[in-house]
Amino acid sequence: EVQLVESGGGLVQPGGSLRLSCAASGFTFTKHWMSWVRQAPGKGLEWVANIKQDGSEKYYVDSVRGRFTISRDNAKNSLYLQMNNLRAEDTAVYYCARGEEWLLYRVAFDVWGQGTMVTVSS
Amino acid sequence: DIQMTQSPSSLSASVGDRVTITCRASQSISNYVNWYQQKPGKAPKLLIYAASSLQSGVPSRFSGSGSGTVFTLTVSSLQPEDFATYYCQQTHSAHSFGGGTKVVIK
Numbered sequence: 085e086v087q088l089v090e091s092g093g094g095l096v097q098p099g100g101s102l103r104l105s106c107a108a109s110g111f112t113f114t115k116h117w118m119s120w121v122r123q124a125p126g127k128g129l130e131w132v133a134n135i136k137q138d139g140s141e142k143y144y145v146d147s148v149r150g151r152f153t154i155s156r157d158n159a160k161n162s163l164y165l166q167m168n169n170l171r172a173e174d175t176a177v178y179y180c181a182r183g184e185e186w187l188l189y190r191v192a193f194d195v196w197g198q199g200t201m202v203t204v205s206s
Numbered sequence: 207d208i209q210m211t212q213s214p215s216s217l218s219a220s221v222g223d224r225v226t227i228t229c230r231a232s233q234s235i236s237n238y239v240n241w242y243q244q245k246p247g248k249a250p251k252l253l254i255y256a257a258s259s260l261q262s263g264v265p266s267r268f269s270g271s272g273s274g275t276v277f278t279l280t281v282s283s284l285q286p287e288d289f290a291t292y293y294c295q296q297t298h299s300a301h302s303f304g305g306g307t308k309v310v311i312k
Contacts, residue, residue, distance in 0.1 A: 119301065121250075129242075129250065129293050131301040143300060146207070179249055190297050192240040192255035199249060 086110035086195055088180050093200030100170050100204070106163040106180030106197055113161040114138075117183030117191050120154060120165050122176035123199075130176075133165065134183065134191075148174075170204045177201050208232050210296050212304035218312040225281045227307045229294035234274045238298040241270055241279045244306075245290045253292075254279065284309070 092104040104120070119134035133144045133154040142154050153166040163180050177199040183191030209232040219225050229239065237257035242250040252261045254270035257277055267282045281288055289311055294304040 121303075128306040129244075129295075129303040131295070131303060134301065145300065145302075184255075186256050186259070190238055190256070191301075192252050192261070192297070193242070193250070193295075194252045194255075194261065196249035196251075 086182075088182065088195055088197035090178065090180050090197040090200040093178065093202045095203045095205065096170055097206050098171060098204055101166070101168045102170065102202060104165040104167065104178055104180075104200060104202070106165075108161045108163065108182070111182070111195075113156075114158050117185060118154075118156060118163045119181045119183055119191075119193060120163075121179045121181055121193070121196075122174075122202075123179070124173075124176040127176075132178070135163070167202070170202075172204050175202060175204050208235060208296050208299055208302060210294055210302055210304035212294055212307050214307060215305060216308040216310065218310050219284050220312045221284055221286055223284045223312075225284050225288075225309060227279045227292055227294075229272075229277045229279075229304050231275045231277070231296055231298075233298075235296050235298035237273050238296055239270070239272065239277045240295045240297065241268075242293045242295065243288075243290045244293065250293065 120132040135154045151169045155164045179199045180197045181193035182195035184194040211230045239257045241254040244250040258270045291308045
């Protein structure tokens with residue numbers, strides 16, 4: 085079964101750090117771009133970051149660039165999001181998503197995890 | 207940055223209705239648009255990629271069209287399980303989403 089399982093969410097104080105993990109199974113991890121997408125409570129979807137199959141290219145939304153780092157360990161079929169200097173506005177459910185490349189560099193997110201909640205509050 | 211503006215933000219419809227949701231891009235993005243469905247408390251589900259290609263397993267009552275700056279998602283005959291929120295996404299540069307359209311029962 086194709087599956088993504090996130091972990092690592094929780095309550096953190098403003099300015100703190102958190103590392104999210106996403107364990108992939110049931111597919112060839114190295115064939116896919118991987119992404120993080122978040123959703124603040126009662127709000128819409130916001131793409132956060134993505135990473136190329138071999139980890140050589142990474143892209144971020146402006147609001148997290150310089151604070152968040154996306155990475156992957158292909159030997160462990162795992163995706164990560166290191167989040168530093170967290171702010172209240174980073175409070176959201178964080179989803180990892182698999183990118184299916186239908187054209188070079190053009191992906192659609194065809195498999196999603198169940199999400200992990202991150203709450204930034206004092 | 208490319209902005210995706212969805213309309214309407216919500217709509218009420220009945221089972222069997224034809225429903226159309228529109229997404230407008232702030233600049234031309236070819237056919238680099240995907241559409242997703244999300245139900246409360248669940249992860250999004252991919253419906254359409256490349257503006258008009260139906261994702262495997264998605265019912266044929268869903269269709270997408272458009273190119274350039276205007277894109278549409280159409281549900282030809284709304285079913286009870288289709289009441290949800292729908293999002294467009296552009297993949298021309300970064301992967302920003304539209305604001306969403308909530309489809310509720312009339």
